[in-house]
Amino acid sequence: MISINLARGVPVCLPVHPIPEKPDLRGDSRRLLNYRVARRRKNEAAAGGAHRPGCAALKLPQISAVLAARSARGLSLPSLLLELAGFLVFLRYQCYYGYPLLTYLEYPILIAQDVILLLCIFHFNGNVKQATPYIAVLVSSWFVLALQKWIIDLAMNLCTFISAASKFAQLQCLWKTRDSGTVSALTWSLSSYTCATRIITTLMTTNxxxxxxRFVIMLALNIWVTVTVLRYRKTAIKAE
Incomplete structure (x- = not known):
């Protein structure tokens, strides 16, 4: 307690609250572990909320554009299939090693949206049944990847190349046709945003x-695709 003499000479006692300090847990390994786990979960919650809304709606602009145009013009089927493979490997890797749920929570949503987009492409190309073999391979791959540790590790090492190949496949399609068609610039912009937030999340959690x-490379390629889509869209508008 501290006594303060006011102008009339009446002492007033004010309580003194100690300044909270970081607990010294060096002598207690269990308390130290609990403290680190609690801090890690707090970081996960803070970082995870930034990208999750973007991921939940990532492919919706693209699906909406395809349905509105009733055409998949400009979209690269190999790009979509490679992207699906990359998402699947990444999700399986995180599940296999028991990573925190918040580090991969959006990937089942992304995979579901890509499957819907895949069905839309085959539908507007004339035959939805052609998608069945691709979906069967993806489902069986989920189980094959977890058979041996070296399989999932090798797949994860190749995952970055698979995902990068999907971006280059889309870029190649755009370069060849010089027309962005129904490709959604908003979807690719959201992809860039989610990669940027994922870099922050990874640094704050698993490191x-x-x-x-992978996320750094994907960020650069997503920005490249976004710029290319906007470039050929402006070219098409001028031509009209």
């Missing part, structure tokens, strides 16, 4: 170098 490298 996995392999995953971090």
């Amino acid at each position: 996995d170098f392999t995953i971090l490298t």
